Amino acid sequence: DTGVSQDPRHKITKRGQNVTFRCDPISEHNRLYWYRQTLGQGPEFLTYFQNEAQLEKSRLLSDRFSAERPKGSFSTLEIQRTEQGDSAMYLCASSSRAAKNIQYFGAGTRLSVL
Amino acid sequence: LAKTTQPISMDSYEGQEVNITCSHNNIATNDYITWYQQFPSQGPRFIIQGYKTKVTNEVASLFIPADRKSSTLSLPRVSLSDTAVYYCLVGDSYNTDKLIFGTGTRLQVFP
Numbered sequence: 001d002t003g004v005s006q007d008p009r010h011k012i013t014k015r016g017q018n019v020t021f022r023c024d025p026i027s028e029h030n031r032l033y034w035y036r037q038t039l040g041q042g043p044e045f046l047t048y049f050q051n052e053a054q055l056e057k058s059r060l061l062s063d064r065f066s067a068e069r070p071k072g073s074f075s076t077l078e079i080q081r082t083e084q085g086d087s088a089m090y091l092c093a094s095s096s097r098a099a100k101n102i103q104y105f106g107a108g109t110r111l112s113v114l
Numbered sequence: 115l116a117k118t119t120q121p122i123s124m125d126s127y128e129g130q131e132v133n134i135t136c137s138h139n140n141i142a143t144n145d146y147i148t149w150y151q152q153f154p155s156q157g158p159r160f161i162i163q164g165y166k167t168k169v170t171n172e173v174a175s176l177f178i179p180a181d182r183k184s185s186t187l188s189l190p191r192v193s194l195s196d197t198a199v200y201y202c203l204v205g206d207s208y209n210t211d212k213l214i215f216g217t218g219t220r221l222q223v224f225p
Binding site for chain 2: 004035041043044056058100101103104
């Protein structure tokens with residue numbers, strides 16, 4: 001399967017701990033996106049990369065959030081000092097630059113902050 | 115910032131045609147309007163995209179009026195497996211790379 005994969009699928013952590021999620025996009029896609037989705041809501045844009053460059057960050061992405069995409073391949077999203085309000089599904093998607101609206105999503109990482 | 119509005123939910127029976135409309139303003143004038151389907155515990159999946167008028171593929175049709183202030187996803191002859199949440203996706207007028215998901219329409223198909 002050469003789709004978008006995310007790891008882990010589920011993460012339970014205590015408030016104040018740091019967590020890191022990984023996303024492996026479709027290999028030939030140069031764009032990678034992170035979204036956050038809470039129950040009953042649509043995905044909210046967090047940030048995106050074109051190759052290794054982070055080109056846009058949402059105001060939702062506080063200073064506790066950081067994302068990287070070294071070498072333009074996989075990406076990581078780190079949340080420091082987690083809060084209960086960070087509990088959500090974190091979705092990763094990738095696309096080609098020519099068809100940026102056709103995004104392929106991973107299954108997501110569900111974060112629960114206790 | 116682009117804003118979209120969709121009905122929260124819709125019900126249908128198997129074999130019927132379902133039309134879901136998304137209203138959107140402040141969207142990018144030169145960008146596609148895209149629709150996605152999402153099942154529980156899965157990421158959204160691309161269905162169809164269009165710029166204007168009508169687009170049809172093997173699973174759906176998309177109608178976009180000339181003013182592009184709305185779009186309508188049409189699902190012909192729905193089945194139980196079409197029960198899902200449907201989202202319209204538009205590009206923000208100030209930054210087309212910032213894609214805005216709609217509020218989503220939960221479609222329930224009954225036998």
